[in-house]
Amino acid sequence: MTLSEELQWRGFVNQTTLPTITELDKQPITFYWGVDPSADSMTVGNLAMAMMVRHFIDYGHKAVLLVGGATGMIGDPDGKVEERQLKSLEEIEKNKAGIAAEYKRIFVGERFTLVDNYDWFKDIGYLHFLRDIGKHFSMTQLLDRDFVQSRIGRGGKGISYAEFSYSLIQGYDFLHLFRQYHATLQIAGADQWGNSLSGVELIRKLEGQEAHIWTGPLIINTTTGKKFGKTEDGAVWLNEYKTSVYKFYQFWLNADDTGVVHYLKIYTLLSRQEIERLEQAVKTNAGGREAQKILAFEVTKLVHGERRAKAVQHVSDVLFGKGKFEDLDKEALDELGKEIPSMSSGRVDELLIATGIASSKNAVRRLIASGAIEVNGKKITNDMVMITSPSLIKKGKNSFVLVR
RNA sequence: GCUGGGGUAGUGAAGCGGUCAAACACAUCUGACUGUAAAUCAGACGGCUCAGCCUUCGGGGGUUCGAAUCCCUCCCCCAGCACCA
Numbered sequence: 441m442t443l444s445e446e447l448q449w450r451g452f453v454n455q456t457t458l459p460t461i462t463e464l465d466k467q468p469i470t471f472y473w474g475v476d477p478s479a480d481s482m483t484v485g486n487l488a489m490a491m492m493v494r495h496f497i498d499y500g501h502k503a504v505l506l507v508g509g510a511t512g513m514i515g516d517p518d519g520k521v522e523e524r525q526l527k528s529l530e531e532i533e534k535n536k537a538g539i540a541a542e543y544k545r546i547f548v549g550e551r552f553t554l555v556d557n558y559d560w561f562k563d564i565g566y567l568h569f570l571r572d573i574g575k576h577f578s579m580t581q582l583l584d585r586d587f588v589q590s591r592i593g594r595g596g597k598g599i600s601y602a603e604f605s606y607s608l609i610q611g612y613d614f615l616h617l618f619r620q621y622h623a624t625l626q627i628a629g630a631d632q633w634g635n636s637l638s639g640v641e642l643i644r645k646l647e648g649q650e651a652h653i654w655t656g657p658l659i660i661n662t663t664t665g666k667k668f669g670k671t672e673d674g675a676v677w678l679n680e681y682k683t684s685v686y687k688f689y690q691f692w693l694n695a696d697d698t699g700v701v702h703y704l705k706i707y708t709l710l711s712r713q714e715i716e717r718l719e720q721a722v723k724t725n726a727g728g729r730e731a732q733k734i735l736a737f738e739v740t741k742l743v744h745g746e747r748r749a750k751a752v753q754h755v756s757d758v759l760f761g762k763g764k765f766e767d768l769d770k771e772a773l774d775e776l777g778k779e780i781p782s783m784s785s786g787r788v789d790e791l792l793i794a795t796g797i798a799s800s801k802n803a804v805r806r807l808i809a810s811g812a813i814e815v816n817g818k819k820i821t822n823d824m825v826m827i828t829s830p831s832l833i834k835k836g837k838n839s840f841v842l843v844r
Numbered sequence: 845g846c847u848g849g850g851g852u853a854g855u856g857a858a859g860c861g862g863u864c865a866a867a868c869a870c871a872u873c874u875g876a877c878u879g880u881a882a883a884u885c886a887g888a889c890g891g892c893u894c895a896g897c898c899u900u901c902g903g904g905g906g907u908u909c910g911a912a913u914c915c916c917u918c919c920c921c922c923a924g925c926a927c928c929a
Contacts, residue, residue: 690880693880693881694880694881695881696881696882697879697881697882698881698882700881726879726881727878727879727881728879729879729880729881732879732880732881756880759880760880798873799873800890800891800892801891801892802889802890802891802892802894803873803888803889805894806873806874806887806888806889807873807874807888809874809888810873810874810875810887810888811874811875812873812874812875835873835874836873836874836875836880837874837880838880
């Protein structure tokens, strides 16, 4: 399979300035992909793009991975309805470190160059930037962009000059990387099309050369029709302090039948043969949920490592399988404690509230009345029960508290 | 600044002097069925020391036996007009 075939089959083809996607199958090129440090971690949305980038690398293209230290200082206004609060410099530093660490984790064993656009922006003078770069941007084109129109139009919330200028910064990135690394392709999310285009034009105008953009698709949850990777708690993060490894694993395990094959293609590196086998399994034995299990394990392994993936798999088996809580040894309890909230002894209602699993004592009473609370596999009928010995409290099917 | 329309629980939205902790829909949670899925059905959905009590309907003040509902005042949003340019 060629790269273009691979991308097409997996559903990574979205929009590109390349005349045909088979251009990718010719000689190796250098491309870049960037993430802004708007948080100290990537989300599964970023992960989809990262997986796409991996295929580019695996097929021999050279990757430049960018952390947007400069762009993050301004904030991308595209798709936002109002001006964003500036991040403090310390926060940006911290976020940059987080993103860079994730690059290294996801792309472990791969060849790539890590860059930070702050490095080439910090010494640029304003006047020089306006002369060399600003001069090549047409105000009409900038104003024509949809999000600019909605921000400055009637009912819009306005836009600052700083945010308005964001795409010049991103455009210059591409030019810079073209000059320094001969990067001729920018990979980005679907929402970055407009911003990315500015770099292509700059390179054409200033270098007289062709450069291109490849955007990946926005991943949609086919059942809800909403952006994939959102739960009621917000985004699903790659950083385990923001989304625990257990929750991360559960997120994938709970993938619905209609979407699971799509997610396997996007988020795992499994072969076409294997994925097609799983697709068949979904059809013939959906209840076995083999596709979900493999998806959850593979993605967790990729992001958190095989050891942690196996640990949460084991924990999940205990929580949902036949295994008895009483049979767990201390080591297993420690592992469990990393993944679900742990409390020391106390009254059931207070433990549930303290861990945020129930919002009030009222809520606990209602849950108990409806038979939703179990302690070590037995339903309880009284909210005053004291729990002193190591136990597992379960609310409904998916929420647990470890008491030890 | 003027005129008109609004601000009600997570969201949308009824209510317009007592029967209002507040209809209905969505979201959420739980139960049943299942596969830790979806769909469907049922229940819950302000708090508490829970047959009762307490705190809520933008903020504050008032009228009244009684206010989400009436009056005053302040704040905020929307539409239109004016001012500015």
